Amino acid sequence: MERLQKVIAQAGVTSRRKAEKLIQDGQVKVNGETITELGTKVSPSDEIEVNGVPIDKEEPVYFLFYKPTGVISSVNDEKGRKVVTDFFPEIEQRLFPVGRLDYDTSGLIIMTNDGDFANVLMHPKFEIDKRYIAKVKGIPSKRELRNLAHGIELDDGKTAPAKVKLKSLDKKKQTAIIELTIHEGRNRQVRRMFEALGYPVEKLKREGYGYLDLKGLNAGEHRPLTPHEVKQLRNLAVT
């Protein structure tokens, strides 16, 4: 048995919070009866309708995807560019990405049809670590990297403390490879952080998300998350 609002969110209708509102507003029926009680539990055999439309109860599925560059983190694109869901032709469920990576960023992104799970992971208060590898133009000094770690001023405010490691540098080409771990998820944040220091990002890849990494996958490939990994992510988001 699951809570009604969770089942509605899982079906991809809306977020759990909005599902609660729909229930309270009398817009949800279970087996033909209007239910306004938030704690109501339902079983897989119960028929649920939202505004008179039966919800599709999909089995929740979870994948780890290695997004290549040149792919939009969306389920469709007006300009006809490749989108992340194009890499899952065999999956019947309506998948969507948890958060986004820029068109020109590669790396780890979680794909699911579980709206509730996605909303929880994306909530800023849970501060899930995201580890990026950036190739930047120029070679930042130790002091500049320390500043980056402490937090730097961007046009939407100061960044939270981050972990920064210089992995390697190429003096001839004047480039550096830097690992940056942040838990915020502002738009183009990593690129903007390096730009603010004066070192434009030439290449960006997300290698880690919570406990997850890209081991065993090539760009464009995916694998299902294990039930244990799904649990671990949920735990990260409650601790």
Ligand code: URA
């Ligand atoms: N930061 C960026 O600048 N781009 C991404 O895709 C992710 C984080």
